Amino acid sequence: MPLVTLTILKFAPGDRYRAFANMGRWLMKPFDEVGLRFQKMMGTGKNFGFIPDFSQYVFLGVWQDEASANAFFTSERWQPFLPKDTHGISTLYLQPFKSHGLWDGVNPFTPDKALPPPDPAAPVAVLTRANIRPGALLDFYRNIPQARQRIADQGDNLLLAMGVGEKPLVQQCTISVWKNAALVDQFAYRQSGHREIVKKTRDSKWYSEELFARFSVLRMEGEISLRFKV
Template sequence: MDVLSEKKQPVVTFTILRYSLRYRYRAFANMGRWIWQPFQTKGLGFQKLMGSGKSFGLIPDFSTYVFLAVWDTPEAARQFFTSAAWSQYVTGTTETGTLWLQPLRSHGSWDGSDPFPKGQPIAAQDAAKPILVLTRATIRTGALLDFWRYVPQARAHLKKHDSALLFAIGVGEKPVVQQCTISIWNDPKVIEQFAYRQSGHKEIVQRTRTKRWYKEELFARFVVIDSEGFFANILDQTKQKIFTETN
């Protein structure tokens, strides 16, 4: 964590937790426990514990969960990740990994507001580091069938960029209606091409507007400033390819 030692400004963390078969019921119960009683710890602001879906689809993946959080300082996050409260959620995992993120920009709302700190330009020492892209939406009831009909097509377009895509996962707070996609890329130019210019995906984005799929939506980008665990080598360009995976 040397890169974070001098930083006092807010930081965002993204943590993945993968559980063994024996502990999957406990992991699911933890999700329910968190819904009723989110973490209470100094320096923690916005937080979301989310389940995942297989291949970005409707079938839940009970082995994998993610925890997204906004912290006043990196030190507040460090203290929490070594606490007894967090250790209860880590019990039974086969692997975990955390990314430490600096917001670049975001727009839209999540639970009524933009939860992320104001974006900052990428520092010179971080210019070559991967970019995490987050999209989150609450889908209108009347648009659910149309939305889910296009998910396989969107996933197929995403996989066409395996050379630049390091990791991707579909998660959500509530099954079917609240969805979040998180992807990590090693080339910002490819992100722009995929999001706004690639034939097929560009039309899906346009459809979200014309058909008014979303009741609420948010888009955000972050630079990965540090990593650990499952993501330990994601900043090493010679080893990045091991993370090319779409859940």
């Protein structure tokens, strides 16, 4: 069964130079692993914004099966990328059930149609990713404070929220975990503020490429905070 993993790597102040160097190392030579179908090493933004947080990075992997993921995460190839403090490592294990759009020209999260529908009462992870057109950068970032406030207003409905990205400013991604699918729908389609921002992105054609995906949360490992402070 295909599997998506999202690993959050939190580094202590004295370890941040090595973390930044690891990002460059991965860019020059991504992992070449059996069963690894798609991968991204990404930086994060402070307070769900665009100012880089050099203490925190995210590795996203799409795997042929869980055995492939487990073999990699216990391998010597992965160990140099980890914080010295193991409490800074957290991983979400996810199963996509809805995905549309493209990431680097492909949809890496195509759901397995043979799987049963997700439990409507179970937590749901949401990933959005976009290439922002250069001419739309100013408008996009003017709307960041409003979007950040909408996220903060969700309270306990939202278990985790992060702003991440591949390239500063122009390739952005958000990751969130919600208590259930109904809360995601309410935020995405019925809550004022967010609807208007989504409409604006369509009307103004902010993005040259975008992707939206939802996942069942199979499990969480490590020290993931159940409420990411925004």
